[in-house]
Amino acid sequence: MNFSTTLLQWFAKNGRSLPWRETSDPYAIWLSEIILQQTRIVQGQSYWERFMKLWPTVSDLARATTDEVLKAWQGLGYYSRARNLHTAAMQIVERGEFPKTHKELKTLKGVGDYTAAAIASIAFGENVAVVDGNVYRVLARYFGIDTPIDTTGGKKLFQELAQSLIPSDQPANYNQAIMDFGAIQCTPTSPHCDTCPLCETCIAFREQHIDSLPVKSKKVKQRVRHLTYIFIQHQGLTAIHQRGAGDIWQGLWELPQAEHLDSIGDGTWKEHAQLVCKDVKHVLTHQILLADLYYWTPQNQPPLPKDFIWSPTETLEDYAYPRLMEILLQAIKKD
Ligand code: SF4
Incomplete structure (x- = not known):
């Protein structure tokens, strides 16, 4: 046969x-x-x-x-x-x-x-x-x-x-x-x-x-990237933003990263934020992401880059997030 x-x-x-x-x-x-x-x-x-x-x-x-x-x-x-x-x-x-x-x-x-x-x-x-x-x-x-x-x-x-x-x-x-x-x-x-x-x-x-078998001629090289996210909690609100065009996470939402806050010259979170989790690993085709997450409750509402919004914390689940962000938000919930 x-x-x-x-x-x-x-x-x-x-x-x-x-x-x-x-x-x-x-x-x-x-x-x-x-x-x-x-x-x-x-x-x-x-x-x-x-x-x-x-x-x-x-x-x-x-x-x-x-x-x-x-x-x-x-x-x-x-x-x-x-x-x-x-x-x-x-x-x-x-x-x-x-x-x-x-x-x-x-x-x-x-x-x-x-x-x-x-x-x-x-x-x-x-x-x-x-x-x-x-x-x-x-x-x-x-x-x-x-x-x-x-x-x-x-x-x-x-x-x-x-x-x-x-x-x-x-x-x-x-x-x-x-x-x-x-x-x-x-x-x-x-x-x-x-x-x-x-x-x-x-x-x-x-x-x-x-x-x-089967044979592959080349292996995909993966780059390691470190990311630092900050969960900012102020009077029941949390800062998030939607990823823009030309991005693997286009249209999805995420917490601010250290570089976003640094870009507007605000480094105050570094003095007061608490570390929630470190080196949370997420593997993509070409990259290995290692993410740290900080929790920060500032006394006054801090300025944010212009594409960020303040969302009521209780409605955060209404937004779509990449898998890594879901894991980090779960860690916040547990903490
Ligand atoms: S290698 Fe695959 S096709 Fe060949 S005997 Fe084993 S299971 Fe069957």
Whole structure:
């Protein structure tokens, strides 16, 4: 039996039962794909359900405000996904219908090759293969390919191989099968080769190269950054501000940082503020953030840079924050 047929049989027995797999609504499928881009299914499912409840159709989502969408997204991270989702919903409403082909889908904000292939095959039955981390791993191991997956040549090779394997009568099942197989059976560490239906013909298994495949040519370098936040509490009010454009946390809210207060020449917090927590670690793709948090109750309301507001402390939870800020606000609550 060949690779694709075995995979489809495996999927029939082991495929995950997920709510967005019970519909052919492209909006529901698109939403699931965007949420699951950098999120595990266990966590993503409740967000998918929340979005479908708040905004059951793409027109409903297009009518929401960016702040509402960011708030509903809070806790998932990689907030550009939420902003792009909202922009793409408006693009779809403007064009009058949901794009149906891989090519058309790629014109939507935040929809790249992988997501377009997933929606086109699952919602519209287009014969186009998905290639993501799971697919790279399964193909690299099964076919014993050591070409680095992060090179132009490697990407082309894997894309062509994936496309050559997809059975034209079952593109949706096949794509979902290989994604599930990578997530459940051929996992990044400790794959379940002993129960794998492909093990007899898997090259990595035969040659004991599983741990070295797939190959990456370069590692992402992470820069360490130290941040100092100050929770200023004055007569039931707390200072916050919204991050501006061109920023990974664009549109989200945060407490003032030491540099904001320093920028207006106010260093008085340093003499009176209490340290709440130190070196709270938050890892992003290219940076490791280490954040300190201080608590300051000044006698007089201090001046703030112009884009800050004073919010009643009790309504702070109404704003959307990046994950790091959520952790720091929890620490304040506990303190
Ligand atoms: S035998 Fe192991 S490495 Fe090969 S496809 Fe199966 S799970 Fe992956």
